[in-house]
Amino acid sequence: MNQMAEPLVFRFEVDGDNFTSAGQASVQVKKNLRQLGIDPETIRRVSIAMYEGEINMVIHAKGGEASVIVSDECIEIILADKGPGIANIEQAMQEGFSTAPDNVRSLGFGAGMGLPNMKRYTDEMQIDSVVGEGTTITMKVRY
Amino acid sequence: MNTYIHSVALDPSKCTGCTTCMKHCPTEAIRIRNGCAVIDSERCIDCGECIRNCPNNAKKSICNSFDEIKKFKFKIALPAPALFAQFDNLDNIGYVLQGLLDIGFDDVFEVSKGAELVSAYTRLYLHTEGIKKPVISTACPVVARLIVLRFPFLKDNLIPLLPPMEVAARLARERAMKEHPELRSEDIGVCFISPCPAKMSYARNGFGSYKSEVDLVISMSEIYLQLINVMKRERVCEIASEAGRIGLSWAICGGEGSALLNDKILAADGINNVISVLDQIEDGNIPPIDFVELNACPSGCVGGVLTIENPYVAKNRLHTLRRYMPVSLNAPEDSESYIPHECFFTDLPNYNPLNRLSDNIGESMRLMSKIQAVRKELPGIDCGSCGAPSCRAFAEDIVMGNADRNDCIIAYKELLKKYIAEYSGGDSVDGK
Numbered sequence: 001m002n003q004m005a006e007p008l009v010f011r012f013e014v015d016g017d018n019f020t021s022a023g024q025a026s027v028q029v030k031k032n033l034r035q036l037g038i039d040p041e042t043i044r045r046v047s048i049a050m051y052e053g054e055i056n057m058v059i060h061a062k063g064g065e066a067s068v069i070v071s072d073e074c075i076e077i078i079l080a081d082k083g084p085g086i087a088n089i090e091q092a093m094q095e096g097f098s099t100a101p102d103n104v105r106s107l108g109f110g111a112g113m114g115l116p117n118m119k120r121y122t123d124e125m126q127i128d129s130v131v132g133e134g135t136t137i138t139m140k141v142r143y
Numbered sequence: 144m145n146t147y148i149h150s151v152a153l154d155p156s157k158c159t160g161c162t163t164c165m166k167h168c169p170t171e172a173i174r175i176r177n178g179c180a181v182i183d184s185e186r187c188i189d190c191g192e193c194i195r196n197c198p199n200n201a202k203k204s205i206c207n208s209f210d211e212i213k214k215f216k217f218k219i220a221l222p223a224p225a226l227f228a229q230f231d232n233l234d235n236i237g238y239v240l241q242g243l244l245d246i247g248f249d250d251v252f253e254v255s256k257g258a259e260l261v262s263a264y265t266r267l268y269l270h271t272e273g274i275k276k277p278v279i280s281t282a283c284p285v286v287a288r289l290i291v292l293r294f295p296f297l298k299d300n301l302i303p304l305l306p307p308m309e310v311a312a313r314l315a316r317e318r319a320m321k322e323h324p325e326l327r328s329e330d331i332g333v334c335f336i337s338p339c340p341a342k343m344s345y346a347r348n349g350f351g352s353y354k355s356e357v358d359l360v361i362s363m364s365e366i367y368l369q370l371i372n373v374m375k376r377e378r379v380c381e382i383a384s385e386a387g388r389i390g391l392s393w394a395i396c397g398g399e400g401s402a403l404l405n406d407k408i409l410a411a412d413g414i415n416n417v418i419s420v421l422d423q424i425e426d427g428n429i430p431p432i433d434f435v436e437l438n439a440c441p442s443g444c445v446g447g448v449l450t451i452e453n454p455y456v457a458k459n460r461l462h463t464l465r466r467y468m469p470v471s472l473n474a475p476e477d478s479e480s481y482i483p484h485e486c487f488f489t490d491l492p493n494y495n496p497l498n499r500l501s502d503n504i505g506e507s508m509r510l511m512s513k514i515q516a517v518r519k520e521l522p523g524i525d526c527g528s529c530g531a532p533s534c535r536a537f538a539e540d541i542v543m544g545n546a547d548r549n550d551c552i553i554a555y556k557e558l559l560k561k562y563i564a565e566y567s568g569g570d571s572v573d574g575k
Contacts, residue, residue: 008508008515027422036507037499040295044425051426070508117427 007071008036014054014079016063019109025066026050036070038143045121045141046075052114053079053137059104060084061135074123077139085131092127093119149187150205150343151194155179157201162527164193164202169414170292170497174540175530186497188292189341190285190414190439191448204340204449207359209369212247215332215358217323219315220248221308224255224386224394225338225444227464228457229367230374234464236391237380244382245373246366248334250319251382255390257311259473262389262402264304264482269403269433275299277409277424277432280399281488282306284345285439286417294421295494300435303488305353307393308335308342310486312356334359336366338394338447339440351492362449387469395458396443400436402471410436412443500543513542522553 010032012025026047033043050066057064061083069076086092092099093115100110119125124140160178172186173193180193180201194202212218220243227236240251261282269278279300281287290297305313312333319331335342335357346357392398396412409432411420417437423429440446445461446454500507518538529550531537540546549555 006508006512008511023423023426023428026426027419030422030425032511034293034496035498035500036511037496037502037504040494044296047426051428072505 007069010068010070012066014057014063014066014081016058016061018063019058022054022058023051025054029068032068033070033075038070038075042075042141042143046077049118049121049139049141050077050079052118053077053139055109056114057081057083059100059109064134074140074142077122077141078136079139080134080136082134085133085135086127086129087131089127089129147184148344148347149182149184149189150340150347151182151187151189151191152203152205153180153182154201154203157199159199159201161198162530162532164197165530165532166527167192167196168532169418170289171532171536173532174545175527186292188285188288188439189339189344191340192414194340194448204343204362206337206340206343206362206365206449207334209246209361209365211359212332212334212361216330217250217319217326218248218332218334219250219252219319221252221254221311221315221333221335221357223308223336223338223342223363223444224253224258224391224461225447225450225457226336226363226366227391228394228445228460229363229451230371230460233460235380236384236464237382238374238376238378239370240382240384241378241380242370242374243336243366245378246369250315252311252315252318253384253386253390254307254311254335255384255386255393256473257309257314257390258307258393258399259386259390259402259471260310260475260486261304261307262393262399262471263474264486265302265434266403266405267480267482268302268304269405277429277435278302279424279435280437281350282393282399282436283438284341284350285339285414286437287350288341288344289417289439290421291492292495292497294425295496296425297421298491298494300424301491303491304482305486305488306345307390308345309353309356313485316356332358334361336361336363338363338444338450340448341439351488351490353488353490363447364449364451367451384468385472387471387473388465389471390473391461391465391468394444395461396438397436398443400434403434405433407431407433408436409434410438412438412446413441414439500539510542514538517541517548520554521551524553526552528552 015021030047061081064081067078091097095116096112098110098112104110122139123142126138129135158179160175164180165173170186172183174181227239243251281301315333316331337360343360346355346360349355389402397410400408400410411417442454442458445457500510518535521534523534525533529537531540541548
C-alpha cells in the first residue's frame with residue numbers, strides 16, 4: 001500500500017446460543033475484504049481465524065462482539081466477550097483440550113482445535129482473560 | 144477489457160422495473176435504471192435466476208435458433224440428459240433420439256456418453272497423488288465462473304477435466320469424420336440441446352484458454368416443441384441409447400457424485416446453497432470429503448430455466464426411466480487406466496475479482512469508509528425502490544458515482560417534509 005489510509009473498522013454482534021448464525025460475520029468480512037482487493041490467502045486466514053473465534057464465543061460465552069480493523073500493515077481481529085473467562089490459557093491452547101459441553105460436542109464442535117487454529121492462521125495472537133469477567137482475543141494477520 | 148459474452152438478456156418492452164430480478168440476483172448484478180432492469184455484465188454469472196423469477200417474462204436467454212443448424216452440412220445433436228426427463232410416459236430413450244433424427248439431425252451423440260467417461264476419469268483423478276481436496280466439479284458452468292470470480296482460493300480444487308458436453312462434442316465430431324471421411328471439420332455442426340443459458344455462454348466464451356467444441360446451443364424448450372410433433376409411439380426406433388444410469392443421472396443433483404462410488408462426497412443444488420457450501424469449504428469448515436458436486440439450479444440440470452417440466456417431476460421421471468438401464472456403457476477399457484490428455488484443461492481462467500472498489504487498496508479503504516458512512520444515513524429497509532438491491536449496495540452506488548442520494552424515496556420524503564416545514568415556517572417569519 002503506497003498511501004496511508006484511515007483504518008477501516010467492521011463491527012459485528014455475535015449472537016449467543018445460535019449455531020445457525022455462527023459464521024455469518026466471517027462471511028461478511030470475507031465479502032468486504034474481497035471488495036478492498038486484499039489478496040485471497042490473507043482473506044482466507046482472516047476468515048478461518050474469525051470463524052473459529054465466532055464459534056468459541058457462541059459455545060462458551062453466549063456471544064459477544066467481533067471487530068475487524070483493516071489498516072495499512074495488517075488486519076486486526078478483536079473478539080470480546082463477557083463469558084466465564086479462561087482459567088488456564090496455556091492448557092486451553094493445547095490441541096485437543098476442550099471444555100465444551102456434551103450437547104455442543106454432539107453437534108460436531110468442541111474438538112479442542114479452536115484456539116490452536118486461530119494461532120496457526122494468524123501472525124500474532126493475544127489472549128486477555130479474567131475468570132468471571134470475560135475474554136478478549138486480539139489477532140493480527142499481516143499482508 | 145470485459146469481453147465475456149453473456150446469454151441472459153432483457154426485453155425492455157416487457158420490463159416493468161418491478162425489482163423482482165434485482166432482489167433474486169445472487170451477485171447483485173442488476174440495477175433498475177429509468178424504470179428498467181440493467182445487468183452488469185462483469186458481475187453476471189449467467190445463473191438464470193432472473194429468468195426464473197421475472198413475473199413478466201422480460202428476461203430471456205439468447206440461444207441459437209433451430210434454423211441455424213441448416214448452416215451445416217452434417218448436423219449432430221448433443222442432447223443433455225435432462226432432455227429425457229421432459230416427456231410424459233417415456234419408457235425408452237430411443238424415441239427421443241429417433242425424434243432428433245426425424246426433425247433434421249444427421250446423427251445424435253448423447254452427452255450422457257461423455258458424462259460416463261468423465262465419471263470414470265474422475266474416479267481415476269481422485270487417486271492422483273498430491274491433488275487438493277475436496278475436488279470440486281467443473282461441470283456446471285455457473286459454478287466454475289462463480290469460483291473464478293469470487294473464490295480464488297478454491298481454484299486449485301477445481302477438477303481440471305473437461306465437462307461432459309465438451310467430451311461428447313469432441314467424440315461426436317471424431318465419429319462423424321471417421322464414418323464420413325468426405326466431411327471437413329467445418330461441415331459438421333455440433334449442436335448442444337441445453338437446459339440452461341450458462342451452457343450457451345460457455346460455448347461462446349470457453350473456459351480459460353480452452354475453446355469450446357460446440358458450434359450451436361439450442362434451448363431445450365425450443366427442441367421440445369419440435370420433438371413432440373414427431374415422437375410417436377408407433378414409430379419404430381432405429382437408434383438406441385448408448386449410455387446407462389450413470390450418464391442419465393448427471394441430470395439430477397447427486398448423480399455426478401454417486402457415480403464416483405465413494406462415500407466421501409457432497410452434492411448441493413440451488414445457487415445460494417452452492418455459495419454457502421463454497422464459503423464453508425474456504426473456511427475449512429467441512430468434514431473430510433473427496434468430491435463436491437455443485438449445481439446452480441434447484442435439483443440439478445433438470446431445474447434449468449430452459450426446461451419445460453417442474454424439476455421435481457422431472458427427477459421422478461428419471462428415477463423411473465433409469466430403473467432397468469445398465470449401470471454404465473462408457474467405461475474406458477480396463478487397460479486404459481489413465482486419463483487422455485485431451486480431456487484436461489491446459490489452464491484455468493485467472494482470478495477476476497468481483498466488484499473490487501479500486502485497484503489500489505488504500506483507495507479502496509477510503510471508498511469503503513465513505514460507503515459505510517453513507518449506509519448509516521440510509522433507512523436500512525432494503526426496499527429496492529432506489530434501483531439497488533439493498534441499502535448497502537445503494538450506498539456503494541452513490542459513492543461510486545452511479546446513483547443519486549435522492550433516488551432513495553424515504554430520504555426524498557424527509558427532504559420534502561423539510562421543505563414543507565420551511566415553507567410553512569417561512570410564512571410566520573414573514574409575519575414578524
